[in-house]
Amino acid sequence: MTDLLSAARPIAAESSFYNAVLTRRVDQHGSLAFFWVAYTGTPVDFQPGQYLTIGVESNGKLVQRPYSVASSPREVADGYEFYVRLVDGGLFTPLLWQLEVGQGMSMKGPKGKFVLEPDDDRIHVFISSGTGIAPFISMMKTLLVDGAPRRAVILHGVSYAEDLGYRDLLEAWQASGGYPVTYVPTVSRPAAPDNAGWTGRTGRVETIINDAYDDLGLTTDGSIAYICGNPDMILAVEETLQGRGFPEEQIKKELYWPKGKAPTAAPRIPAGVDPAAPQQ
Numbered sequence: 141m142t143d144l145l146s147a148a149r150p151i152a153a154e155s156s157f158y159n160a161v162l163t164r165r166v167d168q169h170g171s172l173a174f175f176w177v178a179y180t181g182t183p184v185d186f187q188p189g190q191y192l193t194i195g196v197e198s199n200g201k202l203v204q205r206p207y208s209v210a211s212s213p214r215e216v217a218d219g220y221e222f223y224v225r226l227v228d229g230g231l232f233t234p235l236l237w238q239l240e241v242g243q244g245m246s247m248k249g250p251k252g253k254f255v256l257e258p259d260d261d262r263i264h265v266f267i268s269s270g271t272g273i274a275p276f277i278s279m280m281k282t283l284l285v286d287g288a289p290r291r292a293v294i295l296h297g298v299s300y301a302e303d304l305g306y307r308d309l310l311e312a313w314q315a316s317g318g319y320p321v322t323y324v325p326t327v328s329r330p331a332a333p334d335n336a337g338w339t340g341r342t343g344r345v346e347t348i349i350n351d352a353y354d355d356l357g358l359t360t361d362g363s364i365a366y367i368c369g370n371p372d373m374i375l376a377v378e379e380t381l382q383g384r385g386f387p388e389e390q391i392k393k394e395l396y397w398p399k400g401k402a403p404t405a406a407p408r409i410p411a412g413v414d415p416a417a418p419q420q
């Protein structure tokens with residue numbers, strides 16, 4: 141369906157909206173990928189945790205969505221890195237998936253208040269589902285470059301082990317001490333054949349919060365929580381942390397979409413219709 145939708149919605153090669161270019165793309169697998177987009181003019185500065193809005197022109201309209209920047213503002217040579225999931229039936233991501241390096245794009249921003257507190261020496265507990273890990277990678281990379289890494293715990297929930305973006309980097313940091321981080325990935329479908337051999341934690345990330353906090357000795361005095369991704373996960377984690385006595389100001393949140401919202405209904409193409417044929 142995604143291929144049909146993309147064929148039915150052509151992407152403009154050139155557009156007055158474009159001020160940026162796709163410089164690099166790495167596919168993690170069919171529905172998760174890393175994209176690097178650079179301004180054709182002067183780059184903008186941003187704070188780790190902020191987002192940029194990227195888009196392309198299709199059928200004369202700019203189709204665009206916000207994405208957390210995963211790279212550090214200290215490394216903009218290839219452009220800004222984004223970590224994106226393909227949403228079946230989504231309006232923008234099926235277009236994004238069709239892009240090849242060199243494609244013109246629109247990019248705006250930065251925006252967002254999901255940024256680090258200044259001079260905070262508490263343990264930073266970064267909690268995310270899926271691509272919600274992106275802003276935490278930007279934060280940690282930046283703290284590292286600045287020579288001031290803050291002790292961190294990363295709790296990352298996905299359905300399948302192959303969805304664990306940045307796993308190699310985080311495992312390497314943890315093993316070498318290159319960044320003082322404890323990496324706690326969890327998969328929610330341990331019985332699935334694709335998760336055969338998984339020996340780590342299981343269950344959605346919101347269901348392991350109490351155990352992880354107990355095991356790691358994370359206290360209200362000594363830690364601050366940053367939560368990003370799926371809104372249902374965020375609200376569940378927040379409730380658990382409040383139950384453990386964490387005040388609101390020690391729980392920072394970035395919701396990737398409003399609670400209860402399903403993907404925007406995309407135009408359905410009847411069987412047998414050639415989407416590339418001229419419209420009647």
Ligand SMILES: Cc1cc2nc3c(=O)[nH]c(=O)nc-3n(C[C@H](O)[C@H](O)[C@H](O)COP(=O)(O)OP(=O)(O)OC[C@H]3O[C@@H](n4cnc5c(N)ncnc54)[C@H](O)[C@@H]3O)c2cc1C
Nearest residue numbers: 205206207208224225230231232233271396401402403404
């Ligand atoms: C501040 C902010 C930062 C964001 N950063 C990222 C990011 O770094 N990476 C990223 O992949 N997305 C991110 N998003 C979500 C992104 O903006 C789009 O909503 C998403 O890519 C879907 O766009 P679409 O047009 O294909 O789907 P739409 O037609 O807009 O449908 C949106 C619906 O798709 C579903 N959806 C949205 N995002 C996801 C997802 N990641 N996984 C599963 N279902 C989803 C939800 O049901 C949502 O209501 C961010 C959103 C916000 C508000």
